[in-house]
Amino acid sequence: GQQVQQSPASLVLQEGENAELQCNFSTSLNSMQWFYQRPGGSLVSLFYNPSGTKHSGRLTSTTVIKERRSSLHISSSQTTDSGTYLCAGGSNAKLTFGKGTKLSVKS
Amino acid sequence: EAAVTQSPRNKVAVTGGKVTLSCNQTNNHNNMYWYRQDTGHGLRLIHYSYGAGSTEKGDIPDGYKASRPSQENFSLILELATPSQTSVYFCASGDAGGGATGQLYFGEGSKLTVL
Numbered sequence: 001g002q003q004v005q006q007s008p009a010s011l012v013l014q015e016g017e018n019a020e021l022q023c024n025f026s027t028s029l030n031s032m033q034w035f036y037q038r039p040g041g042s043l044v045s046l047f048y049n050p051s052g053t054k055h056s057g058r059l060t061s062t063t064v065i066k067e068r069r070s071s072l073h074i075s076s077s078q079t080t081d082s083g084t085y086l087c088a089g090g091s092n093a094k095l096t097f098g099k100g101t102k103l104s105v106k107s
Numbered sequence: 108e109a110a111v112t113q114s115p116r117n118k119v120a121v122t123g124g125k126v127t128l129s130c131n132q133t134n135n136h137n138n139m140y141w142y143r144q145d146t147g148h149g150l151r152l153i154h155y156s157y158g159a160g161s162t163e164k165g166d167i168p169d170g171y172k173a174s175r176p177s178q179e180n181f182s183l184i185l186e187l188a189t190p191s192q193t194s195v196y197f198c199a200s201g202d203a204g205g206g207a208t209g210q211l212y213f214g215e216g217s218k219l220t221v222l
Contacts, residue, residue, distance in 0.1 A: 001166060033211060041195065041216050048210035086150065088211075093138050093157060093201070094165065095211065099149035 006098035023087035113214035130198030
């Protein structure tokens, strides 16, 4: 089945610094999403991005589907960005998640 | 914004007991999913459904059954709960039809403790 590798596993930033999170998949896929998990546990969809580049405020997602990889760029980080970022990919309605990147932004 | 509601939000069960986790979505999504989340494992897919009457096995279906009686409702059933099923369970729905995977929307999670 699909294997998903996320890196780094954890990251500590000073407020204002940028971050680049990576996601790599073991097999072909036609769907790719990024989620943010709040410290309390709820999950928020950030991007549905099966290919190309998408922007939302300070966040940018880039997916190169034929290379089976995706990245999430966070610019000018804020303390409120702290939490866990999860990527998920797959096909045929089945999504497999990575283990996440735990981000801590300090003031 | 898609609405996915899970119940109960917290449940304590005894070993060998039956547990039903319920999920309701109000956005007419075809696909619905049940995941569990454990430290060190991330989110793992238990069962999913393409629509009313359909259930499919995910990556870790053993010990779980699923039921999709209607477009809106998707239940996860633990017939004989075990302590290893202690976890946080998330339901999700997606807005793509057929075999495609659209954007997923998650419920708030249900914390299950099996003693």
